[in-house]
Amino acid sequence: MSVDTEAERPSVRHLDIGDDDDAVRLDRWLRRTLPDVPYGQLAKWLRTGQIRVDGRRAKPGQRLSAGQTVRLPPLTAAQAAPPRTSIAIAAPIDVSDAADLQSRVLFRDDALIALNKPSGLAVQGGSKTTRHLDAMLDALRFGAAEKPRLVHRLDKDTSGVLLLARNVATARRLTATFRSRDVVKVYWALVAGIPAADEGQIDVPLLKTPGQGGEKMRPAKEGGQSAVTRYAIVDQAGQKVAWLNLNPLTGRTHQLRAHCAALGTPIVGDGKYGGKAAFIAGIPNKLHLHARSVTLPHPSTGVRMDVVAPLSGHCADSWAMLGFAPDKADFPTP
Numbered sequence: 001m002s003v004d005t006e007a008e009r010p011s012v013r014h015l016d017i018g019d020d021d022d023a024v025r026l027d028r029w030l031r032r033t034l035p036d037v038p039y040g041q042l043a044k045w046l047r048t049g050q051i052r053v054d055g056r057r058a059k060p061g062q063r064l065s066a067g068q069t070v071r072l073p074p075l076t077a078a079q080a081a082p083p084r085t086s087i088a089i090a091a092p093i094d095v096s097d098a099a100d101l102q103s104r105v106l107f108r109d110d111a112l113i114a115l116n117k118p119s120g121l122a123v124q125g126g127s128k129t130t131r132h133l134d135a136m137l138d139a140l141r142f143g144a145a146e147k148p149r150l151v152h153r154l155d156k157d158t159s160g161v162l163l164l165a166r167n168v169a170t171a172r173r174l175t176a177t178f179r180s181r182d183v184v185k186v187y188w189a190l191v192a193g194i195p196a197a198d199e200g201q202i203d204v205p206l207l208k209t210p211g212q213g214g215e216k217m218r219p220a221k222e223g224g225q226s227a228v229t230r231y232a233i234v235d236q237a238g239q240k241v242a243w244l245n246l247n248p249l250t251g252r253t254h255q256l257r258a259h260c261a262a263l264g265t266p267i268v269g270d271g272k273y274g275g276k277a278a279f280i281a282g283i284p285n286k287l288h289l290h291a292r293s294v295t296l297p298h299p300s301t302g303v304r305m306d307v308v309a310p311l312s313g314h315c316a317d318s319w320a321m322l323g324f325a326p327d328k329a330d331f332p333t334p
Contacts, residue, residue: 098139160291
């Protein structure tokens, strides 16, 4: 009979959050730190209070702060092992990628960087994503001692304004600003069809549901989270395509994509939410959603600033092909 000694038993671990993980979501940090633990198990540990942050029960979506301590329950030998070799490892940043990112900087000072993210570039990595912005942030140091930090997100296929904090203090301030809703975001989208009203407000609660193509948001009066979007038609090409100005008042996952589909006019190229109706002959089968501007108080001075991103890539091509004039259509900040 074997004797189970104290040294052989798995034990509770307490890990400190470093500067590089400041403002990272807890669930993403857990997946990266414990790659061999199924997410269902992580969710159970969170639900039962076995994972704690600074001694308190934690929620998957809460943002971590440098200096906090995360308590992890005992792990089996397999779970505590180093990541499997099958886990994707980010490759070193390519020189051309670095140059392209630097050319996309819209604004830069000692506190923050505003980037015009291209469509097709994921913001963060995953098991099958090795090319992503998070792995390229060293290219945006511009001589700073620290690499910049992500403070908000855009979907992989959405282009436009993305803010980066250049130090821990700014990351904390910007994260608090986004949580306080003291930020105005304006998006542009091409949609298939023409909304019944020239402008209006889409107030449709959304519920996240699993699916074969990944998680998807669906309208749900019961159990859904409040989701509100203002919209206005900027221009239209006959009765087939409209250019919408979108102002999300809440920040749900895929909110604009789900709301445009609920309006009966899915975003062009968005087969996930619009099906075949989202594809228009002659227009690339890519998502036509662009984060046009972000308005917020500067994290250091408090002076309100407006960062605007010009259209690029397939969005620029499609707007031009349809005869739309982006430079003459900006709406005043709501």
